[in-house]
Amino acid sequence: xxxxxxxxxxxxxxxxxxxxxxxxxxxxxxxxxxxxxxxxxxxxxxxxxxxxxxxxxxxxxxxxxxxxxxxxxxxxxxxxxxxxxxxxxxxxxxxxxxxxxxxxxxxxxxxxxxxxxxxxxxxxxxxxxxxxxxxxxxxxxxxxxxxxxxxxxxxxxxxxxxxxxxxxxxxxxxxxxxx
Amino acid sequence: xxxxxxxxxxxxxxxxxxxxxxxxxxxxxxxxxxxxxxxxxxxxxxxxxxxxxxxxxxxxxxxxxxxxxxxxxxxxxxxxxxxxxxxxxxxxxxxxxxxxxxxxxxxxxxxxxxxxxxxxxxxxxxxxxxxxxxxxxxxxxxxxxxxxxxxxxxxxxxxxxxxxxxxxxxxxxxxxxxxxxxxxxxxxxxxxxxxxxxxxxxxxxxxxxxxxxxxxxxxxxxxxxxxxxxxxxxxxxxxxxxxxxxxxxxxxxxxxxxxxxxxxxxxxxxxxxxxxxxxxxxxxxxxxxxxxxxxxxxxxxxxxxxxxxxxxxxxxxxxxxxxxxxxxxxxxxxxxxxxxxxxxxxxxxxxxxxxxxxxxxxxxxxxxxxxxxxxxxxxxxxxxxxxxxxxxxxxxxxxxxxxxxxxxxxxxxxxxxxxxxxxxxxxxxxxxxxxxxxxxxxxxxxxxxxxxxxxxxxxxxxxxxxxxxxxxxxxxxxxxxxxxxxxxxxxxxxxxxxxxxxxxxxxxxxxxxxxxxxxxxxxxxxxxxxxxxxxxxxxxxxxxxxxxxxxxxxxxxxxxxxxxxxxxxxxxxxxxxxxxxxxxxxxxxxxxxxxxxxxxxxxxxxxxxxxxxxxxxxxxxxxxxxxxxxxxxxxxxxxxxxxxxxxxxxxxxxxxxxxxxxxxxxxxxxxxxxxxxxxxxxxxxxxxxxxxxxxxxxxxxxxxxxxxxxxxxxxxxxxxxxxxxxxxxxxxxxxxxxxxxxxxxxxxxxxxxxxxxxxxxxxxxxxx
Numbered sequence: 013x014x015x016x017x018x019x020x021x022x023x024x025x026x027x028x029x030x031x032x033x034x035x036x037x038x039x040x041x042x043x044x045x046x047x048x049x050x051x052x053x054x055x056x057x058x059x060x061x062x063x064x065x066x067x068x069x070x071x072x073x074x075x076x077x078x079x080x081x082x083x084x085x086x087x088x089x090x091x092x093x094x095x096x097x098x099x100x101x102x103x104x105x106x107x108x109x110x111x112x113x114x115x116x117x118x119x120x121x122x123x124x125x126x127x128x129x130x131x132x133x134x135x136x137x138x139x140x141x142x143x144x145x146x147x148x149x150x151x152x153x154x155x156x157x158x159x160x161x162x163x164x165x166x167x168x169x170x171x172x173x174x175x176x177x178x179x180x181x182x183x184x185x186x187x188x189x190x191x
Numbered sequence: 192x193x194x195x196x197x198x199x200x201x202x203x204x205x206x207x208x209x210x211x212x213x214x215x216x217x218x219x220x221x222x223x224x225x226x227x228x229x230x231x232x233x234x235x236x237x238x239x240x241x242x243x244x245x246x247x248x249x250x251x252x253x254x255x256x257x258x259x260x261x262x263x264x265x266x267x268x269x270x271x272x273x274x275x276x277x278x279x280x281x282x283x284x285x286x287x288x289x290x291x292x293x294x295x296x297x298x299x300x301x302x303x304x305x306x307x308x309x310x311x312x313x314x315x316x317x318x319x320x321x322x323x324x325x326x327x328x329x330x331x332x333x334x335x336x337x338x339x340x341x342x343x344x345x346x347x348x349x350x351x352x353x354x355x356x357x358x359x360x361x362x363x364x365x366x367x368x369x370x371x372x373x374x375x376x377x378x379x380x381x382x383x384x385x386x387x388x389x390x391x392x393x394x395x396x397x398x399x400x401x402x403x404x405x406x407x408x409x410x411x412x413x414x415x416x417x418x419x420x421x422x423x424x425x426x427x428x429x430x431x432x433x434x435x436x437x438x439x440x441x442x443x444x445x446x447x448x449x450x451x452x453x454x455x456x457x458x459x460x461x462x463x464x465x466x467x468x469x470x471x472x473x474x475x476x477x478x479x480x481x482x483x484x485x486x487x488x489x490x491x492x493x494x495x496x497x498x499x500x501x502x503x504x505x506x507x508x509x510x511x512x513x514x515x516x517x518x519x520x521x522x523x524x525x526x527x528x529x530x531x532x533x534x535x536x537x538x539x540x541x542x543x544x545x546x547x548x549x550x551x552x553x554x555x556x557x558x559x560x561x562x563x564x565x566x567x568x569x570x571x572x573x574x575x576x577x578x579x580x581x582x583x584x585x586x587x588x589x590x591x592x593x594x595x596x597x598x599x600x601x602x603x604x605x606x607x608x609x610x611x612x613x614x615x616x617x618x619x620x621x622x623x624x625x626x627x628x629x630x631x632x633x634x635x636x637x638x639x640x641x642x643x644x645x646x647x648x649x650x651x652x653x654x655x656x657x658x659x660x661x662x663x664x665x666x667x668x669x670x671x672x673x674x675x676x677x678x679x680x681x682x683x684x685x686x687x688x689x690x691x692x693x694x695x696x697x698x699x700x701x702x703x704x705x706x707x708x709x710x711x712x713x714x715x716x717x718x719x720x721x722x723x724x725x726x727x728x729x730x731x732x733x734x735x736x737x738x739x740x741x742x743x744x745x746x747x748x749x750x751x752x753x754x755x756x757x758x759x760x761x762x763x764x765x766x767x768x769x770x771x772x773x774x775x776x777x778x779x780x781x782x783x784x785x786x787x788x789x790x791x792x793x794x795x796x797x798x799x800x801x802x803x804x805x806x807x808x809x810x811x812x813x814x815x816x817x818x819x820x821x822x823x824x825x826x827x828x829x830x831x832x833x834x835x836x837x838x839x840x841x842x843x844x845x846x847x848x849x850x851x852x853x854x855x856x857x858x859x860x861x862x863x864x865x866x867x868x869x870x871x872x873x874x875x876x877x878x879x880x881x882x883x884x885x886x887x888x889x890x891x892x893x894x895x896x897x898x899x900x901x902x903x904x905x906x907x908x909x910x911x912x913x914x915x916x917x918x919x920x921x922x923x924x925x926x927x928x929x930x931x932x933x934x935x936x937x938x939x940x941x942x943x944x945x946x947x948x949x950x951x952x953x954x955x956x957x958x959x
Contacts, residue, residue, distance in 0.1 A: 029203065033206045033210065034210035036210065037209070037214065038214035040210075040211050041210065041212060041214025041217075042217055044214075044215060045214070045219055051223055082239070082242070083240060084242075088228050090231045090233060091232040092231070092232065092233045118232040120230055122227050122229055124225060124228070125228045128223055128226045
């Protein structure tokens with residue numbers, strides 16, 4: 013006994029159409045979010061340009077990120093440090109005025125992390141800096157960025173690839189990074 | 192498709208919209224959560240992000256005074272370790288010390304000054320300002336001072352040392368007040384008295400465990416709670432393992448096996464209160480076989496009747512066994528006897544401890560390595576023993592309160608409403624005091640009764656100094672410094688006292704603006720004494736802060752001690768008295784300080800709550816330890832809830848069947864059963880102190896907390912004990928590896944011979 017699927021299709025057709033449209037919408041939404049609101053380029057409280065500082069003026073990275081070679085964290089400069097120069101330099105710019113507002117109130121600047129590793133990853137900057145790894149190899153060409161964006165995926169495979177390539181001692185051990 | 196219906200169109204639009212929204216959110220959810228990177232506006236001088244700063248300080252979780260070093264990152268305290276340079280802790284620290292971080296970050300801390308607006312003891316505390324709160328207390332103090340009624344002021348503090356103790360003394364002296372009491376539940380009052388009687392020493396001596404060859408501990412759980420457990424543990428380890436040619440032999444005499452009992456080579460369950468008799472039998476043997484001093488005849492006469500055979504029945508151990516312990520004690524090169532803890536908290540405690548100390552005298556270990564070394568004056572502050580309140584003193588305080596003789600009671604971080612047996616009576620007496628001020632950091636039972644709460648910093652936020660008591664045989668001072676900035680609107684205890692002094696108009700007598708200034712000034716005096724000038728104090732001070740400790744091992748004092756003939760003649764341990772008739776109350780209640788919670792002070796720290804008890808592996812809650820034989824008689828098994836009733840009250844707790852306790856004794860740990868003291872402590876377990884009889888050791892007035900008899904009744908209820916250990920017996924799994932050895936020179940036979948009877952207790956069992 014043959015059963016025709018045509019009646020079923022007739023009922024299903026509008027539902028399928030709704031499903032397809034919904035799915036397309038979903039992809040569009042996903043794409044829109046990923047393109048227009050990328051997590052890799054957060055909007056910072058002050059529109060600080062690495063291009064001007066590290067690019068045009070060629071200020072060395074560790075002039076501001078002083079801890080990179082001796083601490084696990086690179087160290088984001090204190091407001092104090094910014095003001096050290098900007099007391100004199102470019103004091104009339106609106107972004108510098110914002111900075112001075114923070115300074116006058118002795119408020120810290122709530123920068124948003126561009127590169128963030130989960131808490132279960134032990135990543136010491138000092139090891140990498142002392143091994144003469146260029147900052148740019150993980151952070152990208154920061155000296156060309158007006159707004160810092162994350163280039164590296166910061167996923168485990170990516171870490172391991174580099175460890176493998178450079179034949180890092182114990183570079184593939186779990187405990188090297190997860191301790 | 193061309194002629195789509197309006198309804199269908201709307202459906203499709205809806206579907207597309209929902210899809211887009213879902214897609215957007217899906218993408219959002221895969222993103223890394225927003226994290227901030229917040230720098231300091233102006234970083235502190237020593238700060239570098241990601242690099243820990245370590246500060247040396249002193250632990251104040253108990254009175255042992257261990258040196259600690261605290262790891263801080265980004266201005267937050269992260270970890271406490273022992274300070275390797277400090278002679279007491281030498282790099283080690285106990286569980287209670289580790290948990291100090293949770294005192295600092297405790298969610299139930301008092302965060303600012305409070306006044307009671309409703310009925311006393313109710314939850315009617317309202318926030319106030321420091322000025323107002325200090326003003327209110329200062330006003331009352333000023334009025335009393337002006338009227339010359341300083342004796343109506345009482346300051347009740349936890350046991351403090353160093354310059355804070357001195358500041359208290361000065362403050363009270365300026366007010367014309369003499370009611371200054373240090374109150375600690377487990378303060379070894381009777382040991383002080385015994386040392387005073389036998390040796391004329393007002394300070395506790397140093398017990399040199401690490402060089403001892405044969406140690407008998409009469410009830411002192413020196414590895415977990417007694418006086419200075421961290422230091423004793425180090426000594427124990429070294430005596431056992433650090434000497435190539437010797438291994439210390441440890442004997443523990445106590446009715447219930449403690450951690451020290453488990454670690455010992457022999458555990459002897461003498462009948463409660465007969466530890467002194469046991470000691471005298473050993474003393475008799477010493478006089479007979481070893482002691483050759485000039486007063487030998489006096490000792491011989493006094494001890495003649497204590498033969499092993501004559502005490503055996505009372506002590507409830509075979510005479511041969513007593514004899515053998517005595518022989519080994521007399522024959523070892525460095526023998527040491529220590530006593531204390533619950534087993535020495537009977538009505539005859541002082542006499543018992545005199546007997547124990549007599550062993551040290553007779554074996555001739557005074558001032559010798561592996562013996563008893565007397566301590567010099569504390570390096571900072573002064574002796575506070577005279578200020579330590581006994582149970583009797585606390586009752587007198589209650590009497591004075593009841594008679595309306597006290598107008599102000601200032602309580603500093605001590606909690607008598609938890610640690611006194613008749614707390615209800617004491618609380619009623621407190622009601623007669625017009626003004627109660629608490630300086631506690633936590634809302635404990637006593638603080639709940641306060642009218643004004645002036646919360647103090649925790650020790651990790653305040654300045655102070657300390658001389659360990661008992662010392663280590665040479666003068667040691669240690670400065671405790673704040674390792675983090677204060678978390679809340681609290682003040683250091685010293686600062687509160689100084690602020691009160693200003694309120695009362697004592698600016699001239701106590702001119703220091705803060706405790707830190709007072710401390711520096713006091714250390715300036717010490718520096719001047721040491722160096723003979725004022726030059727270079729800043730360097731000296733910085734060096735002390737950096738090292739966390741100051742002192743010099745100048746060699747130990749080897750002064751000889753003679754014991755007066757009167758004392759020798761009066762040696763007699765007497766009979767221990769127990770509250771409750773044996774017929775009605777067949778068991779002796781043995782309350783012991785919990786390894787982690789101690790006298791209850793650790794109950795608000797979750798790390799300690801979840802730390803399995805060392806002997807039973809139970810976490811949270813209380814339990815009753817019963818010998819398997821007793822449990823069988825009562826027909827109860829683990830988890831059955833029993834009523835424990837003494838002539839003074841009743842508590843209920845589940846049974847834990849514990850093979851290492853005498854059948855006529857039941858044990859309950861102290862520490863739980865709080866009615867206040869924060870979310871982790873409140874309404875958990877029971878407090879055995881509640882049902883203790885108000886028995887005292889008659890000479891000192893110290894609470895005889897092992898002198899209560901109880902009866903047990905089944906309630907029919909059953910609970911599951913929360914514990915990490917499964918089965919307490921081996922069941923043939925050979926967990927305790929036993930090597931049999933050939934008996935050499937009358938040495939103990941291996942436990943293997945008896946292992947069928949005592950499968951799970953790794954101790955040496957003697958053929959009897």
